[in-house]
Amino acid sequence: MEGIEAIDTIGSLVVILIVCFAMGRIMLSIGMPRVLGEMIGGIMMGPTCLGLFYPELMAGLFTAETKSVLSVIGTIGVGLYMFLIGMELNVKRSSSLLEVGKVTAAGFLVPFAFGLLAALYLHDTLAAGIPIGQFAFFMAIAVSITSIPMLARILEEKNLHSSPLGQLTILAASLDDLGAWFLLTILIAATQSTGTIGNRFGQILMAIGMIVMLYVVVKPLLRRFVRTAQGTDTMNEGMLGIVLLAILSVAWLSELIGITSVIGCFLLGTIMPDAAPVQRMIDERLKGLVTSLFIPVYFVHAGLKADLRSLLQVELLIPFGILLGVSFFGKYLGCSLTMRKMGYSWRDSSALGGLMNAKGLMGLVIAELGLELGYVSQPVYSLLVLTAIATTALSIVVYKLSTRLPHPGIRGAASVMPPGELAKQ
Numbered sequence: 001m002e003g004i005e006a007i008d009t010i011g012s013l014v015v016i017l018i019v020c021f022a023m024g025r026i027m028l029s030i031g032m033p034r035v036l037g038e039m040i041g042g043i044m045m046g047p048t049c050l051g052l053f054y055p056e057l058m059a060g061l062f063t064a065e066t067k068s069v070l071s072v073i074g075t076i077g078v079g080l081y082m083f084l085i086g087m088e089l090n091v092k093r094s095s096s097l098l099e100v101g102k103v104t105a106a107g108f109l110v111p112f113a114f115g116l117l118a119a120l121y122l123h124d125t126l127a128a129g130i131p132i133g134q135f136a137f138f139m140a141i142a143v144s145i146t147s148i149p150m151l152a153r154i155l156e157e158k159n160l161h162s163s164p165l166g167q168l169t170i171l172a173a174s175l176d177d178l179g180a181w182f183l184l185t186i187l188i189a190a191t192q193s194t195g196t197i198g199n200r201f202g203q204i205l206m207a208i209g210m211i212v213m214l215y216v217v218v219k220p221l222l223r224r225f226v227r228t229a230q231g232t233d234t235m236n237e238g239m240l241g242i243v244l245l246a247i248l249s250v251a252w253l254s255e256l257i258g259i260t261s262v263i264g265c266f267l268l269g270t271i272m273p274d275a276a277p278v279q280r281m282i283d284e285r286l287k288g289l290v291t292s293l294f295i296p297v298y299f300v301h302a303g304l305k306a307d308l309r310s311l312l313q314v315e316l317l318i319p320f321g322i323l324l325g326v327s328f329f330g331k332y333l334g335c336s337l338t339m340r341k342m343g344y345s346w347r348d349s350s351a352l353g354g355l356m357n358a359k360g361l362m363g364l365v366i367a368e369l370g371l372e373l374g375y376v377s378q379p380v381y382s383l384l385v386l387t388a389i390a391t392t393a394l395s396i397v398v399y400k401l402s403t404r405l406p407h408p409g410i411r412g413a414a415s416v417m418p419p420g421e422l423a424k425q
Contacts, residue, residue, distance in 0.1 A: 009069045012061050013297065019045060020296035031400070035295075035360055036392050042299025043385065048308040062304060074301035077294020078365055079251045079265040084287055085148050085177075086269020087279055099342060103172040106338035107356050108144050108179055111330030115143035118326045122319050126380050134191055138375035141187070142367065142384055143327035145180045146173040147360030147392070155355075169352050172335070177362065181266055184366070188259050188373065206257045211267065218246070219271045226273045235281040243282060260373075262365055295361065302364045305371065306385045307378070316379060323387050328394055331357050347405040354398030363388025 020041040027037030050058045119139035127135045151173050155166045189204045229239055247265055254264025336353030367384035370376040
């Protein structure tokens with residue numbers, strides 16, 4: 001990178017961090033998660049806001065060279081982030097896997113079915129040039145996903161992460177996402193020939209081969225690594241280098257095959273041995289940098305592709321309303337009614353149904369993949385971005401409204417509120 005390009009890129013990074021930090025603080029001040037503000041900040045720096053009022057400034061901040069660098073930074077950041085998310089999945093958190101299975105199935109299958117029907121209805125309006133099967137299947141996945149990191153942050157902020165309701169929510173969301181990424185992997189392998197090796201059938205075989213390699217070859221090596229790391233109090237540079245090498249190698253191989261680095265890094269995280277001290281050390285070395293630098297850059301990278309001004313067109317308002325409705329109410333009704341049928345109070349059932357709608361970063365990642373792989377058009381990408389922001393905000397609103405419901409003395413009635421808050425009522 002030449003000197004002038006380096007200066008431009010560093011300057012852009014400074015502006016990105018300032019804007020995303022400021023928007024995050026604003027969201028926190030009104031009771032919303034910081035990451036929601038960062039998402040909005042990323043959108044603001046794109047054509048939706050900055051490009052509308054100060055197009056010359058946007059063009060100067062985000063030159064073609066700078067956009068290329070931001071794309072690489074964002075891609076690496078999301079890969080690291082998805083590894084951390086995959087690593088944090090733990091199906092041993094709950095003693096009632098049957099309950100988790102019921103909530104997971106309802107929370108995924110109901111919005112998936114609604115999304116499939118909505119996509120079939122909207123295809124001719126929004127995606128006439130895209131194969132209807134690919135469009136419908138992808139849109140069904142997109143409206144069904146939940147953001148694990150967003151949920152985890154909300155539950156921690158509300159002191160619910162160790163409560164029965166919190167554990168049930170995070171595990172159900174984890175399995176929802178695992179199912180969504182599995183289906184997306186199948187869709188990509190079956191429809192894309194974008195990898196640099198082989199044809200479509202060969203790509204499917206290589207994707208299967210990579211997954212087998214992760215479990216047969218890489219997982220035993222990770223066990224040895226974890227046994228070594230458990231004998232130390234901190235993760236040194238050599239150990240951190242091994243972790244980064246594994247993540248970047250899997251990301252590179254995934255892109256080479258054509259199933260995207262996001263999926264590869266997520267799968268790598270899921271095969272990490274369940275060793276809390278080692279996971280804590282990896283989190284301490286990576287998560288702060290990833291969430292403070294890489295993810296804000298990714299939000300801006302995504303925001304530069306989203307022009308929400310196009311949604312002001314009357315013909316797009318109805319599709320947005322349909323997508324928002326099937327996305328939110330499909331997830332909310334599926335989860336809350338299932339919880340109620342299992343004997344939980346309306347309070348807990350509604351709270352969980354609301355929290356499961358937090359799409360956050362996952363919604364943006366899915367939307368960008370759809371745009372890059374040709375499953376959605378530019379207007380639909382903007383619709384999905386706005387839907388991710390709207391459902392995330394609504395999830396907090398519904399959760400807060402749910403906590404105001406009476407808590408009769410039935411199963412799970414008090415678990416939605418921290419003990420200190422219950423004492424005040």
